[in-house]
Structures are given as structure tokens and as C-alpha cells.
Amino acid sequence: MPDSSAALRVAALRLLTRRDHSRAELKARLAAQAESAELLDAVLDALQAERLLSDHRYASQRVAARGSRYGNARLRQELKQQGVADDDIAAALPEAGDETERCRAIWARKFGQVPQSAEERAKQMRFLQYRGFSGEAIRQVMRGGDE
Structure with missing residues (x-):
């Protein structure tokens, strides 16, 4: 059991080193490797507690990267599709500017x-x-x- 948890953590960290992911996106990508949903949730909870996984940071970076090309409605829709909470979306959208x-x-x-x-x-x-x-x-x- 600890081996699969460690392997899942390594896989998650490998994905997070390339770019930030939302929790829902990371969960979907790692679901096939996880033995159970509870184990996957535990690994994701640990990553969030260590601040290695953050939906707020993901939303801010996504808005910063795409804000110059798209309007608030499209940014909001994209973040919702990635499973970001409304509070995090509302906090990130003003960072795009007027x-x-x-x-x-x-x-x-x-x-x-x-x-x-x-x-x-x-x-x-x-x-x-x-x-x-x-x-x-x-x-x-x-x-x-x-x-």
C-alpha cells in the first residue's frame, strides 16, 4: 500500500513540475494509476497541505497566460471545465486587467x-x-x- 501511494505521489509531482494543474485535472490524469479513489484523494490532500497543489495558483496562472487573448466569460468557462471553484475563479479574473x-x-x-x-x-x-x-x-x- 505505501508503495502505491509513493508511486502516485511521484507521478503527481512529475506532472506538477511541468506546469500547475487543478485538483480535478490532476485527479483525472492519475485515476488510472490509483488503486482506489480514497488513496488518490489522500495523495492530493497531502499535496494541497504542502502547497504543491493549489487551484487558486492554477487559476491565477491560467488567467495570466490567456487573459490577453480572451474575455472573462471564456476564461471563466475554461476554469470551470478544469474543476476550479467559483471563489478561486472570482479571485483570479481581476488579475487579467480591464x-x-x-x-x-x-x-x-x-x-x-x-x-x-x-x-x-x-x-x-x-x-x-x-x-x-x-x-x-x-x-x-x-x-x-x-x-
Whole structure:
């Protein structure tokens, strides 16, 4: 029993040395190697107690890495899919910066000019929606153009 616990811990640490993982993501990746769910939970609890595994740190790093390209809605959805708690998501999202400014920067990089037709405007708005920006941020950018 202790051997399988040690092997599971080594496998978890090997994954965590490459990048941070959420608890749910790590649990899913290690489930096939674990003898039981209780053993896996015990190893993950120990890693959390030692602060080697942290959903808050994972959320902060994910937002920092992807915040310049995506809006808050998309970041929130991605973190939820990885099993991050709402509290950790809410704490990490402000670290990305002002959503309207990020939206304006993406719009300027992709399009750079005010749309000349309704079709072009709809295309630009769809692009920003796909990136996960809020309707308010998109409206402000489309209203202001390249301020």
C-alpha cells in the first residue's frame, strides 16, 4: 500500500513540475494509476497541505497566460471545465486587467478600422463574442472605435 501511494505521489509531482494543474485535472490524469479513489484523494490532500497543489495558483496562472487573448466569460468557462471553484475563479479574473481594454487591444490587432457596413460590424462583434468578451465591453469598443 505505501508503495502505491509513493508511486502516485511521484507521478503527481512529475506532472506538477511541468506546469500547475487543478485538483480535478490532476485527479483525472492519475485515476488510472490509483488503486482506489480514497488513496488518490489522500495523495492530493497531502499535496494541497504542502502547497504543491493549489487551484487558486492554477487559476491565477491560467488567467495570466490567456487573459490577453480572451474575455472573462471564456476564461471563466475554461476554469470551470478544469474543476476550479467559483471563489478561486472570482479571485483570479481581476488579475487579467480591464476587460474593455483587452477587448479594444484584440479588436485593434485583428481589425484596426471601424466597420464600414452592418455585415462587417456583425463579423467583428461575433469575433469578440467568440473570444469571450462581455456585451458591454464589445459595445464600448465598437462605439469608440480606435480611441
